[in-house]
Amino acid sequence: MSEKTDVTLTINGKDYAIAVEPRRTLADAIREDCGQTGTHIGCEHGVCGACTVIVDDAPVRSCLMFAVQAEGKAIRTVEGLADGDKLHPMQQAFMDNHGLQCGFCTPGFLMLAVGVLEREPNISDEALIDVLSSNLCRCTGYQNIIKSVRAAAQEMRK
Amino acid sequence: MSSKQKFIGRSVPRLEDRTLLTGQGRFAADVNFPGQWAMRVVRSPIAHGRLRGIDASAALTMDGVHAVWTFADVAHIPPIPFRLTGLKALEPYQQRVMASDFVRYVGEPVAVVFADNAYIAEDAAETIELDIEPLEPVMKATDAPGPFDATKNTEPDVLHKGYGDVDAAFKAADSIVTLELSVGRHSGVPLETRGAIGYYNEALGRLEMHGAAKVPHWNRDTMGRMLGRTRDDFQLFEGHVGGGFGIRGEIYPEDLIVCAAALHFRKPIKWIEDRREHLITANHSRQQTHRIRAAIDAQGRILAIDDEFFHDNGAYMRTHAATVPDLAAAMLPGPYRVPAYRATAHIRLTNKTPCGTYRAPGRYESTFVRERLLDAIAANVGVDKVEIRKRNLLPKNAMPYALGLETLGTHIVYDSGDYGLLLDKALERAGWPKLQKEIAKRRANGEKVGAGVAMFVEKSGLGPFDDVRVEVKNDGNIELVTGAASVGQGVETAMAQICAETLGVDYTTVNVIHGQTDRIGRGLGAFASRVTVMTGEATKRASTKLRAHILNLAAELMQAEPTQLDIVDGEIVRTGGAPGPSMKLIDLAKAKPGELIAEDTFESTHMVYPYGVHVAAVRVDAETGGVAIEKYVMAYDVGKAVNPMLVEGQIAGGLAQGIGGALFEEFLYDEGGEPLSVTFADYLMPTAHEVPESSILITEDAPSPLNSLGLKGAGEGGTNPVGAVIASAIDDALQRPGAILSLPVTPQRLRAICKKT
Numbered sequence: 019m020s021e022k023t024d025v026t027l028t029i030n031g032k033d034y035a036i037a038v039e040p041r042r043t044l045a046d047a048i049r050e051d052c053g054q055t056g057t058h059i060g061c062e063h064g065v066c067g068a069c070t071v072i073v074d075d076a077p078v079r080s081c082l083m084f085a086v087q088a089e090g091k092a093i094r095t096v097e098g099l100a101d102g103d104k105l106h107p108m109q110q111a112f113m114d115n116h117g118l119q120c121g122f123c124t125p126g127f128l129m130l131a132v133g134v135l136e137r138e139p140n141i142s143d144e145a146l147i148d149v150l151s152s153n154l155c156r157c158t159g160y161q162n163i164i165k166s167v168r169a170a171a172q173e174m175r176k
Numbered sequence: 177m178s179s180k181q182k183f184i185g186r187s188v189p190r191l192e193d194r195t196l197l198t199g200q201g202r203f204a205a206d207v208n209f210p211g212q213w214a215m216r217v218v219r220s221p222i223a224h225g226r227l228r229g230i231d232a233s234a235a236l237t238m239d240g241v242h243a244v245w246t247f248a249d250v251a252h253i254p255p256i257p258f259r260l261t262g263l264k265a266l267e268p269y270q271q272r273v274m275a276s277d278f279v280r281y282v283g284e285p286v287a288v289v290f291a292d293n294a295y296i297a298e299d300a301a302e303t304i305e306l307d308i309e310p311l312e313p314v315m316k317a318t319d320a321p322g323p324f325d326a327t328k329n330t331e332p333d334v335l336h337k338g339y340g341d342v343d344a345a346f347k348a349a350d351s352i353v354t355l356e357l358s359v360g361r362h363s364g365v366p367l368e369t370r371g372a373i374g375y376y377n378e379a380l381g382r383l384e385m386h387g388a389a390k391v392p393h394w395n396r397d398t399m400g401r402m403l404g405r406t407r408d409d410f411q412l413f414e415g416h417v418g419g420g421f422g423i424r425g426e427i428y429p430e431d432l433i434v435c436a437a438a439l440h441f442r443k444p445i446k447w448i449e450d451r452r453e454h455l456i457t458a459n460h461s462r463q464q465t466h467r468i469r470a471a472i473d474a475q476g477r478i479l480a481i482d483d484e485f486f487h488d489n490g491a492y493m494r495t496h497a498a499t500v501p502d503l504a505a506a507m508l509p510g511p512y513r514v515p516a517y518r519a520t521a522h523i524r525l526t527n528k529t530p531c532g533t534y535r536a537p538g539r540y541e542s543t544f545v546r547e548r549l550l551d552a553i554a555a556n557v558g559v560d561k562v563e564i565r566k567r568n569l570l571p572k573n574a575m576p577y578a579l580g581l582e583t584l585g586t587h588i589v590y591d592s593g594d595y596g597l598l599l600d601k602a603l604e605r606a607g608w609p610k611l612q613k614e615i616a617k618r619r620a621n622g623e624k625v626g627a628g629v630a631m632f633v634e635k636s637g638l639g640p641f642d643d644v645r646v647e648v649k650n651d652g653n654i655e656l657v658t659g660a661a662s663v664g665q666g667v668e669t670a671m672a673q674i675c676a677e678t679l680g681v682d683y684t685t686v687n688v689i690h691g692q693t694d695r696i697g698r699g700l701g702a703f704a705s706r707v708t709v710m711t712g713e714a715t716k717r718a719s720t721k722l723r724a725h726i727l728n729l730a731a732e733l734m735q736a737e738p739t740q741l742d743i744v745d746g747e748i749v750r751t752g753g754a755p756g757p758s759m760k761l762i763d764l765a766k767a768k769p770g771e772l773i774a775e776d777t778f779e780s781t782h783m784v785y786p787y788g789v790h791v792a793a794v795r796v797d798a799e800t801g802g803v804a805i806e807k808y809v810m811a812y813d814v815g816k817a818v819n820p821m822l823v824e825g826q827i828a829g830g831l832a833q834g835i836g837g838a839l840f841e842e843f844l845y846d847e848g849g850e851p852l853s854v855t856f857a858d859y860l861m862p863t864a865h866e867v868p869e870s871s872i873l874i875t876e877d878a879p880s881p882l883n884s885l886g887l888k889g890a891g892e893g894g895t896n897p898v899g900a901v902i903a904s905a906i907d908d909a910l911q912r913p914g915a916i917l918s919l920p921v922t923p924q925r926l927r928a929i930c931k932k933t
């Protein structure tokens with residue numbers, strides 16, 4: 019199991035040349051081989067969504083994808099959201115609407131919401147709750163997360 | 177008149193957020209040391225058995241595997257002691273860090289593997305063979321106690337609490353209401369799993385543990401004693417913590433093993449729990465069965481309550497010892513006048529995961545039981561559920577009210593409260609009369625809709641002390657060091673607000689340092705909703721002291737009396753805007769380096785008692801057993817809200833967890849003790865779909881007289897009565913008083929109840 023393959027991951031526009039076992043998850047590779055620990059692991063079995071990143075413009079659960087499968091694809095993580103000191107509208111909305119407490123689920127929610135809104139800026143409220151119900155948060159009770167994403171959606175449409 | 181900025185009572189944005197939103201948080205798994213080894217725990221696959229042998233030979237030949245430890249390697253570490261509510265009788269049931277002769281739950285550590293990385297460690301752990309002779313497990317706390325070992329049985333102790341002449345009251349009663357009620361096994365389940373990194377810092381000769389949470393100082397002192405380290409050569413470090421809820425940060429076996437291994441191998445040792453491990457090994461909570469009777473008069477007034485209950489504590493007594501059954505027994509009477517009271521709490525062990533506390537421990541359970549009892553009394557005398565509560569509520573003029581019971585080492589004295597007023601406010605917010613009319617109309621159309629109401633008294637602000645040190649640094653920023661901890665609830669912001677307003681600076685200039693045992697000598701951490709009250713008052717005192725000290729120093733330089741000076745926005749000015757030179761705090765700090773510092777302590781021997789009312793309306797689908805929560809109102813008197821936005825956040829988050837316990841979450845086992853809830857696909861937590869929009873009413877009608885700001889903690893009021901109120905609403909929807917006798921009301925159970933006529 020220990021044979022390693024060379025892969026290059028492109029994370030937030032930067033290339034990381036790493037050697038990984040074929041079974042290494044994308045989440046582990048992003049965190050440990052590329053040092054981007056903003057992406058979190060809450061369950062490793064695809065239910066909690068804490069590990070959500072955007073791969074080629076679609077939100078995916080990086081614990082369910084192997085690093086080798088991400089070769090050549092554009093990966094975006096929470097570290098790439100802000101523009102220098104200026105927060106992404108989604109980040110700003112989470113801050114303004116108290117959309118986070120411990121912050122552990124937050125990167126996953128941010129990437130999920132950004133990924134979805136970029137594809138579907140006029141998403142209906144109902145569909146939005148459907149989407150957000152695919153990630154778990156244990157602290158906030160979700161209402162402020164929903165509020166944050168709605169506020170950001172307006173901002174992103176501008 | 178000063179134009180000083182007010183921060184206390186304002187919903188200012190959190191100081192914590194930017195770091196967390198940009199992915200710069202530092203959670204346990206984010207901590208790495210060069211050359212670290214990964215640790216993987218080998219766990220018992222059997223609920224109860226005699227451990228006869230462990231064969232690790234295959235693992236030890238694998239590339240990248242450094243060592244395998246079993247009990248013999250950690251035999252020098254004593255059992256994990258109690259942190260709260262310890263009783264002598266419980267001590268023989270404490271957990272060792274690894275199993276020696278017997279295993280007592282699926283998930284109990286029997287060996288650990290140390291390897292180059294987590295993947296190799298996990299591969300190696302799978303090759304380890306265990307020889308375990310299975311024994312009959314005890315799976316029900318209500319069954320007769322079974323053997324624990326050759327000399328002890330599974331009932332370590334029985335607690336008794338009470339006052340008044342209960343038997344006489346039952347003799348004099350007009351009628352007696354009897355119920356058997358139970359609450360399922362669920363727990364905090366933070367989204368971040370546990371993690372611990374042991375590191376031996378050669379340069380300082382210091383052993384360190386990273387990934388600490390909740391009570392770093394207590395854990396340092398206790399683990400230090402267990403490992404033979406002094407306060408100076410053992411330190412704990414708290415990074416970001418991905419949710420606490422009572423369960424995170426207690427001392428667990430793995431914490432001690434990583435530290436012992438770091439010391440032994442002189443290598444950094446990293447252990448990060450996976451989700452399956454978390455669900456079968458981190459503290460569970462809640463599971464209790466109550467047999468309760470109330471003696472009442474003809475109007476439904478309570479004359480006495482007699483409650484016998486069985487607390488399923490799982491396989492060992494962990495750090496919370498008797499905390500949960502003790503709190504359940506002590507806080508069951510709640511906001512009502514109960515002239516005579518008796519509680520008998522059987523602490524029972526079973527072959528399941530050991531237990532600890534979970535948000536509103538003992539109160540989620542006892543509120544469910546008491547409020548079900550009130551509903552049953554209402555049905556018995558034929559009055560409505562609001563009226564029965566009003567007849568029994570403690571009046572405002574009874575405050576302060578000594579309950580005549582003790583818990584957590586203090587007498588319960590409700591410090592202040594106006595329970596009737598809050599009930600009225602909650603019903604008004606819920607539009608109760610209109611709601612009742614609508615429900616009646618919809619019911620006439622065949623819909624199963626109903627409403628419930630539940631009341632409760634919480635507790636918070638557990639002492640005995642908290643220390644805070646505040647310093648104006650040379651860059652003009654304020655550093656506040658405390659022994660409190662953060663579990664993501666906004667401690668830094670709330671403390672910064674209190675400090676800033678008291679001192680006269682902007683809250684964003686206050687940098688709060690917590691959870692670092694090397695920065696302050698003692699501290700009690702974050703649990704039982706204590707931080708805002710205890711650390712908040714200590715912060716106020718230290719800041720007041722520092723302010724006086726600053727004005728004295730400035731007075732000399734500015735040739736004025738201290739009473740003529742004020743601090744406004746970080747600048748020392750003449751009081752009331754009188755003309756004259758001013759001086760920036762930063763310049764004073766530079767002129768007097770290291771002198772702008774003050775420390776103070778707040779001590780308290782009594783807790784404070786916030787209280788609340790929840791109202792819910794639900795619709796039941798008899799076909800599917802589904803429950804839709806259509807309306808949810810929470811009214812909570814917190815005495816004084818430092819940051820209302822954060823208080824509301826706590827309450828809303830607490831509600832989601834309460835709903836989980838009421839409708840979905842449960843750790844299930846088969847008869848052999850095999851856990852059935854081992855992934856997030858079978859331990860069901862509410863999502864954005866299941867948590868309704870709620871209406872939160874925070875009131876400040878009864879400030880606490882026990883601290884200068886009137887503070888009462890807010891961490892648990894969103895969770896406490898949720899099971900009770902949902903049960904009440906479902907009963908009403910089914911038009912069957914007493915239909916709901918146990919939680920969670922899962923769809924399967926509710927369907928079965930609906931089918932029974």
Ligand code: FES
Nearest residue numbers: 060062064067081
């Ligand atoms: S860690 Fe990937 S979904 Fe939970």
Ligand code: FES
Nearest residue numbers: 119123155156157
């Ligand atoms: S903010 Fe803590 S899990 Fe979502």
